[in-house]
Amino acid sequence: EIGIMKITKAIIPAAGLGTRVLPASKAVPKEMLNIVDKPAIQYLVEEAVNSGITDVLIITNRGKGVIEDHFDHAYELEDKLSKNPDKKELYEAVLEPSQLCNTYFLRQKETGGLGHAVLCAKNFVGNEPFAILYGDDVFISDGDPVTKQLIDAYEKYGKGIVGVKEAPTKDVSKYCSLKVQKIEDKVFNCTDMIEKPKPEEIMSNYSILGRVVMPPEIFEILENTPKGAGNELQLTDAMKTLAQTKGVIALDYYGTRYDMGNKMGIMKANCEVALKHPEIAEDFKAYIKELAKTL
Ligand code: UTP
Numbered sequence: 640e641i642g643i644m645k646i647t648k649a650i651i652p653a654a655g656l657g658t659r660v661l662p663a664s665k666a667v668p669k670e671m672l673n674i675v676d677k678p679a680i681q682y683l684v685e686e687a688v689n690s691g692i693t694d695v696l697i698i699t700n701r702g703k704g705v706i707e708d709h710f711d712h713a714y715e716l717e718d719k720l721s722k723n724p725d726k727k728e729l730y731e732a733v734l735e736p737s738q739l740c741n742t743y744f745l746r747q748k749e750t751g752g753l754g755h756a757v758l759c760a761k762n763f764v765g766n767e768p769f770a771i772l773y774g775d776d777v778f779i780s781d782g783d784p785v786t787k788q789l790i791d792a793y794e795k796y797g798k799g800i801v802g803v804k805e806a807p808t809k810d811v812s813k814y815c816s817l818k819v820q821k822i823e824d825k826v827f828n829c830t831d832m833i834e835k836p837k838p839e840e841i842m843s844n845y846s847i848l849g850r851v852v853m854p855p856e857i858f859e860i861l862e863n864t865p866k867g868a869g870n871e872l873q874l875t876d877a878m879k880t881l882a883q884t885k886g887v888i889a890l891d892y893y894g895t896r897y898d899m900g901n902k903m904g905i906m907k908a909n910c911e912v913a914l915k916h917p918e919i920a921e922d923f924k925a926y927i928k929e930l931a932k933t934l
Contacts, residue, residue, distance in 0.1 A: 643797055646768050646790050646852065649692040651683055652756035653774035654700040654747040659901045668703040670774050672899055674908045675916050679899045680706060681736055682777045688740050690787035692770065696743040696763045698756045710742045752871025754861050761858045768793060768854050771874075776849030777908060780894025788892045789852045792826070799857070799887040801829065801878060802850035804896070812836055814846035815875045817889055818882075825891040829882050834875035835868045845889060847875065849896055857881060 657664035663672060670680040680697070687695050699706055713733060720730035743763060747756045757771060770786050778785045789800045806814060816836045819827035832847070833840055851874075860877045867873035881887055895911070898904030913923045 643794050644767055645691075646770060646793065647691065647693045648696070648764055648767060649687040649690075649694070649770040649772055649786065650696045650698060650757065650760045650763070651680065651687075651772045651774050652698045652747075652753055653680060653703065653706060654698045654750065654756050655753075655774070655900075656750055657775070657900060660899075660905065666702070668699075668706055669899060670703070671705055671709065672905060674777065674897075674899075674905075675912045675919070676732075678709060679777050679908075680774065681709065682779075683772050683774065684710070684736070684739050684742065686778060686784040686786050687770065687772060689784045690770070690790055692740065692786070694741045694743065696745060696760050697774075698745055698747050698759055700747050700750070707744050710736045710739070712737050750871075752866070752869065752873055754864065754867075754872035754874040754877055757874055758858060758861045758872070764855060764858070766855050768852060771851050771853060773849045775898060775900035777897045777899055778849065778894045779897070779908075779912070780892075782893065785850050785892045785894045786852075788894075789850055789890060792888055792890045793852045796826075796888045798885060799854055799878065799881050800852040801832075801847045801887055801889050802892045803827075803845040803889045804848045804891065805844045806846045806848070808838075808841065808844060811841050811844055811846055812838065814848065816841045816843060817845045817847070818842040819845050819889050822888075827889040827891075829887045829889040832875060832879045832882055834873045834879075845891070847878070847889075850892070851878070853878070853881075854885075856885070 653670040657669035660669050671678040684695055716733055720726045745759055747759050789802055792800045815832055815834045817829050818831035819829050821827050857877055860880045864877045867876045897908035914920055
């Protein structure tokens with residue numbers, strides 16, 4: 640019995656084109672869009688770190704160099720702020736992203752799909768199970784971070800874990816649909832799945848949203864998976880093969896998801912985080928109440 644390997648690596652695919660949030664994402668990567676005072680991708684790296692991850696690989700592309708800058712030192716700023724005792728908190732906030740964990744960057748040289756982006760991480764991951772945090776999905780949960788919930792499930796079941804939520808039928812066709820069988824509360828055996836199903840192909844309203852934990856076998860499967868929807872290599876198609884052969888576990892996680900890849904998601908994230916932000920919560924609440932009267 641070798642036991643189950645501890646999960647310390649995560650990848651964040653962030654090389655998509657972000658067409659749903661143009662023109663905002665023309666020069667600024669959508670992963671760098673703000674939620675009150677932090678870019679979305681910082682929430683993801685913090686979630687990974689709070690889940691026990693020590694090494695994060697962010698998949699970028701040629702337009703996304705500012706993501707690397709955000710997790711690097713900003714010497715001039717840090718130097719100035721560190722010399723001013725009144726700016727201690729700001730100094731720490733500027734320093735923090737560079738201190739979270741080991742961050743690595745790799746460019747996906749063509750937009751070949753989420754599966755192609757994940758395949759770029761093959762040598763980084765090696766022969767270990769690892770987490771994938773979809774770059775535009777931010778989660779805020781009061782309890783364990785979503786990635787931690789999936790890692791715990793991996794340690795319990797020893798199989799690939801896909802994070803799922805029940806989606807309205809009209810949305811399932813935009814995501815994917817899973818064939819599931821309940822094992823216990825919030826936990827299902829998944830033996831089949833389909834990316835962007837037609838209405839008659841829907842197997843359940845459970846869709847994979849935002850987070851998965853995969854065994855290293857997924858790379859070999861990806862290498863043998865043909866291009867799928869949108870003529871892109873789909874991660875879902877590879878996970879489908881894994882589900883049909885070894886089986887995967889679907890975990891209905893808890894936590895609120897904000898899709899930073901669309902306009903409503905961005906507005907909800909900003910609104911809800913602002914209503915809890917220590918610096919502005921009170922003023923923002925008063926403002927929202929006044930505004931609501933005029934609606
Ligand atoms: P999306 O399906 O949201 O695609 O990708 P997108 O291109 O970013 O956005 P739209 O549809 O054009 O608005 C899901 C995740 O996979 C990453 C994206 O960055 C996002 O985090 N991705 C997608 C890649 O890293 N590479 C790809 O080739 C495609």
